[in-house]
Amino acid sequence: MNGTAAQPGLTSQYSDEPRARRRCCVWSVLISSVDADELRHLLAQCALGDRRAFETLYRKASAQLFAVALRCMGNRDHAEDVLQEAFVRIWNSASQYDAGLSAPMTWMVSITRNKAIDQLRKHREEPLSDEQAMALFDPTPSAHEQLETHRDATALQRCLDTLEGMQRQSIVTAYFQGASHSELVTQLAAPLGTVKSWIRRGMERLRRCLES
Amino acid sequence: MNYLQPELRRALAADYAIGLMPSTARRRFEGLLLDDPGLRAEVAKWQESLVGLTSSLAPEAVPERVWLNIVARIEPQRLHVPPRRPFWSGMRVAALACTLLVAIIVGVIYNRDTPAFNAVLVADNAQPALALQAFERYLKVEPLALASVQAGRSLELWAIPADGIPVSLGVLPDDGEGRVELSARQRELLGAKTTMAVSLEPKGGSPSGKPTGPILYKGQLASL
Numbered sequence: 001m002n003g004t005a006a007q008p009g010l011t012s013q014y015s016d017e018p019r020a021r022r023r024c025c026v027w028s029v030l031i032s033s034v035d036a037d038e039l040r041h042l043l044a045q046c047a048l049g050d051r052r053a054f055e056t057l058y059r060k061a062s063a064q065l066f067a068v069a070l071r072c073m074g075n076r077d078h079a080e081d082v083l084q085e086a087f088v089r090i091w092n093s094a095s096q097y098d099a100g101l102s103a104p105m106t107w108m109v110s111i112t113r114n115k116a117i118d119q120l121r122k123h124r125e126e127p128l129s130d131e132q133a134m135a136l137f138d139p140t141p142s143a144h145e146q147l148e149t150h151r152d153a154t155a156l157q158r159c160l161d162t163l164e165g166m167q168r169q170s171i172v173t174a175y176f177q178g179a180s181h182s183e184l185v186t187q188l189a190a191p192l193g194t195v196k197s198w199i200r201r202g203m204e205r206l207r208r209c210l211e212s
Numbered sequence: 213m214n215y216l217q218p219e220l221r222r223a224l225a226a227d228y229a230i231g232l233m234p235s236t237a238r239r240r241f242e243g244l245l246l247d248d249p250g251l252r253a254e255v256a257k258w259q260e261s262l263v264g265l266t267s268s269l270a271p272e273a274v275p276e277r278v279w280l281n282i283v284a285r286i287e288p289q290r291l292h293v294p295p296r297r298p299f300w301s302g303m304r305v306a307a308l309a310c311t312l313l314v315a316i317i318v319g320v321i322y323n324r325d326t327p328a329f330n331a332v333l334v335a336d337n338a339q340p341a342l343a344l345q346a347f348e349r350y351l352k353v354e355p356l357a358l359a360s361v362q363a364g365r366s367l368e369l370w371a372i373p374a375d376g377i378p379v380s381l382g383v384l385p386d387d388g389e390g391r392v393e394l395s396a397r398q399r400e401l402l403g404a405k406t407t408m409a410v411s412l413e414p415k416g417g418s419p420s421g422k423p424t425g426p427i428l429y430k431g432q433l434a435s436l
Contacts (some may be wrong), residue, residue, distance in 0.1 A: 058279060063271035080278050086423070087282045103255040106263045110229075113266075117231050123377055140360075156264030171230065175265050179230035203258070205225045210261050 039104035046094035054091055061105065062087070065112045072116035072176050082119055086112040117178030159209035167202030170195055221251055229258035277377045281421040283397070284380040323420045327352070331408050333429035335359075341429040342410060346402050351392040353384060358429065361412070367428070371398065372407040383417040384410065386411060406433045 039060065045053030065086060069079035089111050097107055160168050170188055173179065179187060184195045227233050230240050245252050327345035335341050341359075345352040353369070361367055369392065370378040379401055382392045396403070411418070412425035 015246075047334070054286075055279075058282070062274045062278070065271070065276045067272045068266045069271035070272055080275065083274065084278050084281050084285070087278075088285045091282075091286050096433075098252070101253060102260055103263075106260050109263050109266055112261050113231065115418075118235075120331055121235060154264060154267065156261070156267070171262075172265065174230045175262055184232075199230070199232065200223065200226070203230065207258070207261055 036103055036105070040099050042105075043090075043094050043097050044100075045103055046091060047097070054094075057090075058087060061108055064105070065108055068109055068112050069116055072113060073119065078119060079116075082116045084113065085115040085119075089115065113175075113178070120178050127167070139149070155210055156206075158205050162209055163202050163205060164198075166190070167198045167205070170198040171202045171206070174199060216299065222254060225251060225254035226258050228257050229421075244307055261296060277375075280377070280379055280397075282371070284421040287395075293394055327421060329402060329406075329433040329435050331431040331433045332356070333410060333431040344408055344433075346394075346433065349428045350394055351381065351402075353390050355387060355389055358387075364415050365425075366413050366415050366417055367410050368423070370409045370411060370423060371401045372409055373401045373403070374405045378409065378423055380417065380421065385414070402433060404433060404435050407431070408433060 040058065042053045042057040042060070046057060062083065066079060066083050069082040069086070070076065073079045073082060086108070090108055093111075097104070102110075160171075164172070166188070170184060173187060176186060177183075177187070184199075185192050187197055190198075219227075226242060228238065233241060241387055245255065327347050329346040331344045331346075332340045333342040333344065335357075340356045343354045343356055345354075351369075358367070367384040369381040371381055372378045379398070381398060384390070407430055409421040409423070409427050409430040411427050413423070414425075418424045
């Protein structure tokens with residue numbers, strides 16, 4: 001819909017920090033076509049209160065962030081609320097964005113996920129709808145399988161593949177569902193100690209693999 | 213807990229980045245992040261590692277109402293109400309009234325700033341409550357019989373175009389009288405199919421950009 005359509009062959013990065021350059025393939029071609037320098041510039045303008053820059057930023061990033069919200073929430077209405085909250089937060093805290101610390105899209109994805117996690121926690125206090133329960137227990141449309149369809153040998157996917165099945169599944173579940181340890185115990189049907197060690201070891205291996 | 217231990221810091225940053233912390237622990241951790249650049253860097257590294265999980269998600273078209281809601285949230289409209297003056301003598305009021313009348317007549321003749329639409333908003337019992345006139349760049353709001361609003365509440369004015377999604381035009385002053393300046397986007401919303409509504413909201417207007425309280429008055433715009 002806006003500039004975010006896939007442009008095969010483009011491997012430009014959100015961040016030109018050396019750390020990010022080393023992992024040059026973490027980003028898929030789908031979103032790497034949104035230029036990191038431009039997003040960084042727009043965020044700086046937002047920090048100065050430039051509404052026009054904010055609209056441009058929204059037009060460039062909202063479709064990708066909506067996909068993230070949708071993947072977390074599994075429901076369009078809730079995902080719209082999350083996206084709205086996320087962009088209000090992005091506008092209000094643009095001045096806190098630290099370009100030396102993270103790529104602009106990473107920062108915005110983190111804000112969106114945090115808003116989604118807040119919402120999921122709120123909804124979890126209510127009984128789950130059938131749709132949500134299905135999303136939790138139906139293993140078919142998992143992020144990992146979606147990754148398989150985009151097997152462009154990106155660094156993260158390669159590293160995820162080095163993990164054991166349950167390490168991988170617990171990380172992906174935690175990332176998109178924002179579940180606490182005890183909730184993961186229920187979802188993954190394993191004892192707390194086991195789930196913790198899957199995630200801890202999985203995360204450490206992932207980091208080592210990405211940094212190697 | 214000793215937050216200086218590197219393994220613990222790394223593990224906590226990982227838990228935070230992936231979303232494992234319960235709400236209270238998360239808030240506490242965010243407090244620590246504020247004064248600890250090293251910890252922020254640790255979290256940023258984890259976030260950068262994990263963000264690739266979202267990279268296979270195809271962009272999804274976002275309905276335009278999301279943007280309109282965001283704009284309503286970040287640009288709260290306020291009515292411009294002149295401050296109240298102490299009581300003036302009858303002569304001065306009369307003189308002022310005459311001057312205003314002349315100014316209005318001259319203004320109307322030279323600017324032709326006539327309202328394009330008007331509406332009378334009625335309560336559930338069909339009692340007229342509020343008159344609106346939509347001019348080129350602003351809305352004029354005049355109370356007819358407004359219910360009194362409790363302290364801590366505000367009346368918020370909404371335009372509901374044909375698509376049915378309410379857009380905030382601003383919070384009414386307590387006595388209901390004033391002008392709402394219209395942005396270009398808001399002007400586009402106003403037409404013969406637009407319903408105008410007033411809802412009861414927390415002080416300062418709806419926090420969510422959508423009506424949260426009951427609709428007290430409504431009415432449709434009509435062209436003159």
